[in-house]
Amino acid sequence: MGVSSLLDKLFPSGNGGGSEGPPWIVVGLGNPGAEYKNTRHNVGWWCIDELIKRTNVELNRKRKEVRYAEVELGGTQVILAYPRTFMNKSGLALSYLTNRFKTTPENILVVTDDINLKPGSVRIRKKGGPGGHNGLKSIITALGTNEFPRVRIGVGNPDSSDEQVSHVLGTFDPDTRDLVRSAATRAADAITMIVNGEIDNAMNQYNAQADKKPNKKKNDDGASKPN
Template identity: 45%
Template sequence: MFLIAGLGNPGKEYENTRHNAGFMVLDALADKLGADISEKKHKALCGRAVIGGQKVILLKPQTYMNSSGESIRAAADYYKVDPEDILVVYDDISLAPGQLRIRAKGSAGGHNGIKSIIAHLGTQEFPRVRVGVGEKPPRMDLADYVLGHFSQGERKIMEDAVKEAADAVMEAVEEGIDHAMNSHNRKKDGQA
């Protein structure tokens, strides 16, 4: 069994903000799989699906980003899922909008949601799909940037990235994280 967690903040005011890229990917994945992510459990909205014969739990923590680990730990304990079978999808300001980066493990890289997950799981050895939302402009507050909405020009790029990230998650479950990394870890056209 896999636990697939998309990170974000609950509430209408945060919908479609940069920090909610993980929620956006989970919603796209649920649409692809015909799953419903609405059961309230483990301080999250949960759903169930099957990818390539493998049972998966879809999880959207409702604890707010900086406490995501509480929800993920509760679900992992309940379903007896090991960290290497917990796939986390989240936004990354160090990647250009729409760029994906998939890793089998790694540090938090300054992301508070990932810091919380590492603290609660006691390890950084869990796979993740990072979705680029672009670097914050100089002199802009980081919180204002990540809680802000995508520009008109970024929206189409992000729609495509969300679909690709959902595909990458399915590939990671079906074919393994290395296969997904080889397929999706590349620069977008014209990006350094």
């Protein structure tokens, strides 16, 4: 039996909460390469790392645009994934995965950094625009809709909008890093709730804790490979 046939047997239906349908897709956004591993822009990967650790798997299925693994979270079938492209091409990973697993946007969960949230905060939305985030922008274009849930992890805003690229591609000081790693762990808890049909409960629990910073102009964050 080929790999594709085996996967079809493993995932004939099964969308979450134990009902039949395609699996959930949970994708953490970030840039590939060791030099980006600890940057603010890669906190979405930190959350996927936490889920990988909990489920004792590796992202051992590889395509040129994505690495992924099949797991269960609370009894729900889930695809955990990292894009293998730079941030502004993140939609390529979702194009492949949605075609492969026939998952619809409402069962796609994107985990991303957010410069407009206080470091260490977690906020969940059922849908929305990109908010200046090039990874989300690419995914919205690829899916043809912005109606998919996302979990945003706060990384803080630079003092000047001119510094946004260097900010998101920079690293945290030790104290802030610990705050954000803790947030990635809480985000993993929230994801388990969401894929098991508890998105409203997750929003009530985690959004109440998120202390959003005062409004600032949102510019594109230069989320691709540095030009």
